[in-house]
Amino acid sequence: MWPIYVFTAELLVVTLFIITDIFLPMRRISEVRVIIVGAGASGIAAATSLVEHGIDNIMILEAENRTGGRINTVPFGNGVVELGCQWVHGEEGNAVFSMASQYGLLMDSVINYDIEKMVFIGSSGNIVNRKTTEELYGILREISNSSKTDLVNYTGSLGEYFSHKYKQKLEGHPLSNSSLARAFLDWVHKGSNIEDAADSWYETSGHGQVEYQVCKGKQTWAWKSGYSTVLDLLKKRIPDPSNELPVESKTNFKAEVNKIRWNNLSGENKNKVAVECSDGSVHVADHVILTLSLGVLKKRGDFMFQPALPAQKLNAIKGLCIGNVDKILLKYPYRWWPDNFTVFSVLKTNETAACIGEKCWVHDIHVFEVVDNQPHVLSAWLSGSAARHMEQLPEEQLMQETIEFIREFMGKAFNVTVPSPEELLRSSWSSNPHFHGSYSFRCMETERLNVSAAQLAEPVINNNGISVLLFAGEATHSSYYSTVHGAIESGWREAKRLTEFYKMEMPCCSGAWCCQDWCLPLQGWDAVCGRLEPTWSEAWYGAPLSA
Ligand SMILES: Cc1cc2nc3c(=O)[nH]c(=O)nc-3n(C[C@H](O)[C@H](O)[C@H](O)COP(=O)(O)OP(=O)(O)OC[C@H]3O[C@@H](n4cnc5c(N)ncnc54)[C@H](O)[C@@H]3O)c2cc1C
Known part of the structure; x- marks a missing residue:
């Protein structure tokens, strides 16, 4: 002692x-x-x-x-998966696209949110009628497309804007008061929370959407490696x-x-x-x-x-905001879902069918997506409090609750016996103290x-x-x-x-603003002074060093 x-x-x-x-x-x-x-x-x-x-x-x-x-490519299944960023968004003005495309390092992602490749499953495990899907999805897309112009001077939240517009557009429509219409709005809400990493679109600034600039071109380029x-x-x-x-x-x-x-x-x-x-x-x-x-x-x-x-x-x-988006990756022994679809979503079409206690988080999974280059892997995306809850679950419980949910809805919808995943991996962006969230947004x-x-x-x-x-x-x-x-x-x-x-003025070593040692001309720059003395700051702000 x-x-x-x-x-x-x-x-x-x-x-x-x-x-x-x-x-x-x-x-x-x-x-x-x-x-x-x-x-x-x-x-x-x-x-x-x-x-x-x-x-x-x-x-x-x-x-x-x-x-x-937040770039986190990890080995999984028969290759690699992304726990963090997934796609290169756009081409024009996108520095990543410029660097990668010249060496042919990118490929078209299987995910492109084309309605033809998406399946919506209702609360009773039924596949939602395609015509209805297209109609409601179309209305919501229309609102999204006009939002950039509408929101320039808007003072409310994104949620207020969207809900109001949706109600307006559905007025007089046979589905206007249906639980299906509400379920679609809820699905778009969850999607918006993933896009913005927000807990709720009522905390997302409507006007803030205008600040984000989309690079023109395909929004979902995937990396080959x-x-x-x-x-x-x-x-x-x-x-x-x-x-x-x-x-x-x-x-x-x-x-x-x-x-x-x-x-x-x-x-x-x-x-x-x-x-x-x-x-x-x-x-x-x-x-x-x-x-x-x-x-x-x-x-x-x-x-x-x-x-x-x-x-x-x-x-x-x-004042700037950051929220949380997470993924759960599931590797199956074989592909059990239909080959012609890439995105699967469960809609809350039965509002009275309550989920049981803590298991509710799983109902907030926005989508299950197939994964580029990994034919037997599904990736679940979720955000906000559901994602934070998921991060805390013991792995066995997480596996069990995810399996049950998938079997109950997707298994029933496709009339298949869903095997247990061989591997499960999740991200934890909120609880990792070196990130405390996934990406920033305007709230x-x-x-x-x-x-x-x-x-x-x-x-x-x-x-x-x-x-x-x-x-x-x-x-x-x-x-x-x-x-x-x-x-x-x-x-x-x-x-x-x-x-x-x-950078010193040219010619670096003969002008009044002279480096004590030497100057090094570099490609793309006029000159950079090398090995400045400790008093360099005085040289910059006060008398020249050599004076
Ligand atoms: C789930 C998810 C999906 C995404 N999808 C996309 C997408 O599809 N396309 C896209 O373009 N972007 C996407 N993003 C966003 C993108 O990943 C980030 O914007 C980008 O990687 C952030 O880079 P950064 O250098 O700003 O920050 P970071 O990557 O967070 O780098 C900061 C570094 O600081 C370190 N650090 C933290 N604290 C300390 C400390 N105290 N001391 C020393 N080091 C510390 C961290 O460990 C980290 O390595 C996604 C992000 C997530 C999480």
């Missing part, structure tokens, strides 16, 4: 470390130009872009033991592995950042940022690019930063607080006027939020901010 005075001394050291940075030099284990927090799409995009433009004194700190973040291929493209491992950019070697895995001190550090560190990980290691840099999900910023943004983030930044974190709170992605993306500047904290990640993109192409563009944006910052 330790004597009491040793224990007291330990406590004192810990306390001192928290209130001051005088121990920083003792604990420092590394110093780099730029630290990137997070090795998801935006982090890898930022890192590769910096390295390509000559800023290679960087480090990535990643809390998980893998790269990709999994979404993680995009990381190889960013790292330049494709097309030629020998040209791979050294980013993996600059990544510390299992490095969970829990404290960032960004202003008023003492002595020679005065313009630097100190990043502390949960293992106690401290890393010092001139700039930190944060790619944390909005979910992590919401949970930890209040106490992760010292001093606290500016009020406008905290307001943006509060009613966004409108109330009048905040924007641009405010979230705004760099935080220290007392000496230097942008020390930079923000990337899907939620910081004004029009492509919630996507991989948005995340990648945001990483490039912040890398560019830094490369521009370090």
Whole structure:
């Protein structure tokens, strides 16, 4: 046992470390130009872009033991499946599509939401009449198609808009008061919650829908070898592995950042940022690019930063929204569903047939879809509270309740004996502390607080006027939020901010703004000064270094 005075001394050291940075030099284990927090799409995009433009004194700190973040391609069944992002949405202006299509890495997904390929099953296990399906689905599609124009000046929620329009369109229709019509609206509601990652479309901003820009072209491109291929493209491992950019070697895995001190550090560190990980290691840099999900910023943004983030930044974190979408993947010994359909949905056509207690979550599964390249796998999609509940279930119970539901509805509808799945896999985006949700959206709170992605993306500047904290990640993109192409563009944006910052006027080494050492002309940029001295910031803001 330790004597009491040793224990007291330990406590004192810990306390001192928290209130001051005088121990920083003792604990420092590394110093780099730029630290990137997070090795998801935006982090890898930022890192590769910096390295390509000559800023290679960087480090990535990643809390998980893998790269990709919400890109999570995993082995399953006879190949791979996606626990996170699934498709490349659109072509025109989509950076992912541009990179991937030139090497033929994409293919048409089997999922395209063509009504011909969809089956709707009623509460009693009956297949809903095709003519009725087409009619109601058609009405809802019409509303969706006109929503972009209608919602420009709309102040209500997406749910209010849709329900009102649907009621209007169904007026005088023989189905207007039917439970089937209500069941279809409920199905579109669940679909909208998956698209926006919202708990309810009454919390989704109607006007916010206008902010999201759809890239023209096919919306469901699938990857031939999994979404993680995009990381190889960013790292330049494709097309030629020998040209791979050294980013993996600059990544510390299992490095969970829990404290960032960004202003008023003492002595020679005065313009630097100190990043502390949960293992106690401290890393010092001139700039930190944060790619944390909005979910992590919401949970930890209040106490992760010292001093606290500016009020406008905290307001943006509060006002932008993130929700949860999950998948359950089921691998069967053989395909038991009809070959000519790809999407299966159970509609709540009997509102009085109550589900029993906790098992209700399973009735909130929006769709069961077939999976590209995996003929024996079905993927169930769900969102909101049902998804959060599902994440907490013991695996055996999850398997049992899913099997029962599928047998009760799909087994009955197709008149087949549904075998038990051989494998089950689920995502847990809400309960994983490194994500706390799946993707961001614009909610009613966004409108109330009048905040924007641009405010979230705004760099935080220290007392000496230097942008020390930079923000990337899907939620910081004004029009492509919630996507991989948005995340990648945001990483490039912040890398560019830094490369521009370090760019000196040409000719670099003979002008007034001279680097002390050397200048390095780089492809695509006029020049980037190499190995700037510690006083570089004074050179930038004050007298030239050589003066
Ligand atoms: C179920 C699902 C389906 C989706 N479908 C699509 C789709 O079809 N098409 C599409 O374009 N997009 C889709 N998306 C969205 C897309 O995956 C994301 O927008 C994108 O991957 C986000 O990348 P990012 O770099 O912004 O964030 P992330 O991928 O979240 O990267 C942030 C990284 O930071 C790390 N981190 C967190 N906390 C810490 C910490 N304290 N210290 C250090 N590291 C930390 C995380 O581990 C993570 O690796 C989907 C997402 C989900 C979840």
